[in-house]
Amino acid sequence: MLCKMGKLKSLLKDVHTMPAKPLLLPPALKKGDTIGIVSPGRWMPADELAMTASRLQKMGYEVYVHPQNATQHHQYAGNMEQRADAIEDMFHDPEIDAIVCAKGGTGSLWLLDILDYELIARHPKIFCGFSDITALLNGIHKKTGLVTFHGPMLHNLRPTKPDALTWGHWEGVLSGDMTPLVLTKAEHAISPYISGTATGRLVGGNLCLLSHLIGTATDFNTDGCILFIEDECEALYSIDRFILHLKRAGKLDKIKGLIVGEFTDIPPATIPYGFSIEEMVHDALGDMDIPVVTNVPCGHGKTIITLPVGAEVELGVDPDAMTLRLTEPVVRKALAQTRAAG
Incomplete structure (x- = not known):
């Protein structure tokens, strides 16, 4: 492969004036489809890779693990060209129906300026992951218009008993089920912060990656959008700084709603920081009257719901629950599937 770094010179032209791409839907996922596995960032140990791939097979899918997953270049699963090539291979291969990342970690940012987005747009497929994969979810959507999916990875199949809500919601969203998702304060420990209802396109992911x-x-453009954020292993002062950066960059000025995910494994501080996540959000939003909910399972916790980046949703928040409703399809069903559903 020719070195792709030559693309870098012209990429920053008119960054803020480029019109949004028309929405591009990937084909829906169905049982028996082949899911391709790639590692855009860190590599996964071979035994974990085999075990989790086997569990995905037991869910009723064929699984193809790209050879790139076994490549090791320091912490990365290969150099950046190898990792970008693997993603492009999966989009181009007609035998692959959907793409799920093995894990996140770090390294996806390196791929943004060397991916062949025209190839991806010509072969739209489900692309799913979270954490470090946030960079690719937002980058691919911006460059192609393809709806991408902030959801579980192969890594999330490590527990002996995979989380039922995680994988049930994943299958539902990717197969085209538009049943609204309702999470209650009593059952799911979410924290409704500001009640209300709003409609907008979903944008977001890992807070650190969004900042970068x-x-x-x-x-990414947040105007008129429902923004969602989450993170792990970040000190409270870092979270505060990232949220403030969103505010100063204008990313909170015109949002219609805010979903604040779990912030897990926050390291202890010698001197307590003092501010809670809710207080940080309050200070950043000021007197904005938009629906806000915190502690939503959309990140590094036990459960991770699947959020379609770029799709329009309706967010409803009341004192006891949050409801997330898809207002439009996020995948393209085959004609036979559509007739059966009708």
Whole structure:
């Protein structure tokens, strides 16, 4: 493969003036489909890779693990060209129906400026992951219009008994089920913060990665959107700084709603920081009257719901629950599936 770094020179032209791409839907997932596995960031140990792939097979899917997953280049699963090539292989291969990332970690940012987005747009497929994969979810959506999916990875199949809500919701969303998702305060420990209802396109992901996209060729637009954020292993002062950066960059000015995910494994501080996540959000939003809910399972906790990046949703928040309703299809069903559903 020719070195793709030559693309870098022109990528920052008109970053903030490029019109949004028309929405592009991937084909829906169905039992028996072949799911391709790639590692855009860190590599997964071979035994874990085999075990989790086997569990995905037991869910009723064929699984193809790209050879790139076994490549090791320091912490990365290969150098950046190898990792980008693997993603492109999966989109181009007609035998692959959907793509799920093995794990996140770090390294996806390196791929944003060397991926062949025209190839991806010509072969739209489900692309799913979270954490470090946030960079690719937002980058691919911006460059192609393809709806991408912030959801579980092969890594999430490590527990002996995989989380039922995680994988049930994943299958539902990717297969085209538009049943609204209702999470209650009593059952799911969410924290409704500001009640209300709003409609907008979903944008977001890992807070640290979102911060690193701002001002680049894969910056994201939040105007009129429902924004969601989550993170892990970040100190409270870092979370505060990232949220403030969103505010100062104008990313909170015109949002219609905010979903704050779980912030897990926050390291202890010698001197307590003092501010809670809710207080940080309050300070950043000021007197904005938009629906806000916190502690939503959309990140590094036991459960992770699947959120379609780029799709329009309706967010409803009341004192006892949150409801997330898809207002439009997020996948393209085959004609036979559509007739059967009708």
